[in-house]
Amino acid sequence: xxxxxxxxxxxxxxxxxxxxxxxxxxxxxxxxxxxxxxxxxxxxxxxxxxxxxxxxxxxxxxxxxxxxxxxxxxxxxxxxxxxxxxxxxxxxxxxxxxxxxxxxxxxxxxxxxxxxxxxxxxxxxxxxxxxxxxxxxxxxx
Amino acid sequence: xxxxxxxxxxxxxxxxxxxxxxxxxxxxxxxxxxxxxxxxxxxxxxxxxxxxxxxxxxxxxxxxxxxxxxxxxxxxxxxxxxxxxxxxxxxxxxxxxxxxxxxxxxxxxxxxxxxxxxxxxxxxxxxxxxxxxxxxxxxxx
DNA sequence: TCTGTAGATGATAATAATTATCATTATTGT
DNA sequence: ACAATAATGATAATTATTATCATCTACAGA
Ligand SMILES: [Mn+2]
Ligand SMILES: [Mn+2]
Ligand SMILES: [Zn+2]
Ligand SMILES: [Zn+2]
Numbered sequence: 001x002x003x004x005x006x007x008x009x010x011x012x013x014x015x016x017x018x019x020x021x022x023x024x025x026x027x028x029x030x031x032x033x034x035x036x037x038x039x040x041x042x043x044x045x046x047x048x049x050x051x052x053x054x055x056x057x058x059x060x061x062x063x064x065x066x067x068x069x070x071x072x073x074x075x076x077x078x079x080x081x082x083x084x085x086x087x088x089x090x091x092x093x094x095x096x097x098x099x100x101x102x103x104x105x106x107x108x109x110x111x112x113x114x115x116x117x118x119x120x121x122x123x124x125x126x127x128x129x130x131x132x133x134x135x136x137x138x139x140x141x
Numbered sequence: 142x143x144x145x146x147x148x149x150x151x152x153x154x155x156x157x158x159x160x161x162x163x164x165x166x167x168x169x170x171x172x173x174x175x176x177x178x179x180x181x182x183x184x185x186x187x188x189x190x191x192x193x194x195x196x197x198x199x200x201x202x203x204x205x206x207x208x209x210x211x212x213x214x215x216x217x218x219x220x221x222x223x224x225x226x227x228x229x230x231x232x233x234x235x236x237x238x239x240x241x242x243x244x245x246x247x248x249x250x251x252x253x254x255x256x257x258x259x260x261x262x263x264x265x266x267x268x269x270x271x272x273x274x275x276x277x278x279x280x281x282x
Numbered sequence: 283t284c285t286g287t288a289g290a291t292g293a294t295a296a297t298a299a300t301t302a303t304c305a306t307t308a309t310t311g312t
Numbered sequence: 313a314c315a316a317t318a319a320t321g322a323t324a325a326t327t328a329t330t331a332t333c334a335t336c337t338a339c340a341g342a
Contacts, residue, residue: 012318013318013319014308014309014310014318014319016308016309016318016319016320018319018320019319035299036299036300037299049321050320050321051320051321051322051323052300052321052322053300053301053302053320053321053322053323054319054320054321056299056300056301057301057319057320072213076298076299076328076329077298077299077300078299078300091253093257093262093264096265104253104257108249108250108252108253109249109269111249112232112245112249112271113271116234116245116271116273119276120275120276120279120280121234121271121273121274121275121276121279122273122274122279123234123271123272123273124237124272124273124274125271125272125273126269126270126271126272127268127269127270127272128250128267128268128269128270129267129268129269130253130254130257130262130264130266130267131264131265131266131267131268132257132262132263132264132265132266133262133263133265134261134262135260135261135262138261138262138263139261153288153289154289154290155289155290155337155338155339157289157290157291157337157338159290159291160290176328177328177329178328190292191291191292192291192292192293193292193293193329194291194292194293194294194329194330194331195290195291195292197328197329197330198290198291198330217299217300217327217328218327218328218329219328219329
């Protein structure tokens with residue numbers, strides 16, 4: 001939380017009530033992947049007249065500072081979650097039946113990344129998603 | 142081409158002039174990742190009055206039959222490319238500077254997938270993207 | 283070859299997520 | 313308190329995609 005604070009101040013971002021509200025929503029939903037609209041509903045519990053534009057602006061700002069991580073799963077809308085402290089984030093398993101998103105840790109990609117390094121690339125991030133059926137849905141089929 | 146034909150007929154899809162045009166565009170651009178609108182421009186060289194709705198419909202149909210592969214990179218629009226014959230598709234490296242998309246073969250993910258299998262998941266697909274700088278852009282920095 | 287019909291098409295309207303605009307308001311350093 | 317700057321909310325605009333619907337086409341069967 002303090003780390004986030006200093007990060008914001010270093011970038012001339014004022015920590016307004018609205019931004020605090022959005023941040024709190026994200027922190028209370030660690031591990032979940034919220035859409036802008038879902039964040040809006042939650043944030044309105046704290047700041048009833050907060051606008052959707054502010055929510056979008058705040059989410060984008062926080063994502064650009066790596067405080068949030070932005071990704072898209074099956075629907076065509078972006079979702080946001082609190083970033084982890086360590087640099088490389090986890091991966092996702094999307095259930096094609098119930099839509100549940102689970103997380104996978106572990107980073108088997110260094111091998112591939114170093115191969116790319118040798119080819120002249122400089123890789124700074126990656127994104128890995130698995131699609132399939134979660135244990136519950138898998139049992140029912 | 143014949144494999145595609147039979148696949149279409151098996152699914153009651155008539156191989157109309159418009160669909161042939163879209164297919165030809167995709168086959169002439171093997172390895173490229175085209176948006177619906179880009180496909181429209183190319184298809185209009187063959188069928189000048191083909192409509193955007195037909196292009197979208199055709200791309201979706203072909204993707205649902207695994208003839209095309211659909212994905213999204215940096216912009217917020219979907220892109221399509223001809224699928225490869227073998228089941229597991231390649232991965233992508235997106236250059237954050239020039240936008241170039243290169244392909245990575247190799248499939249280091251079986252290990253992770255079998256770990257998920259043991260946990261009760263049934264994984265049927267995955268998607269892996271690397272973000273960074275291509276050899277050319279990397280040199281200039 | 284003719285014909286009925288399911289399927290396909292193109293024009294266009296509708297939807298939905300995101301972004302831009304702009305007048306008003308809040309925060310901060312002096 | 314004041315000026316400068318940044319942030320906000322309402323709302324319009326944009327953009328990609330999907331739905332609607334009247335018209336057209338391919339093709340199996342007579
Ligand atoms: Mn996650
Ligand atoms: Mn590709
Ligand atoms: Zn499930
Ligand atoms: Zn590049």
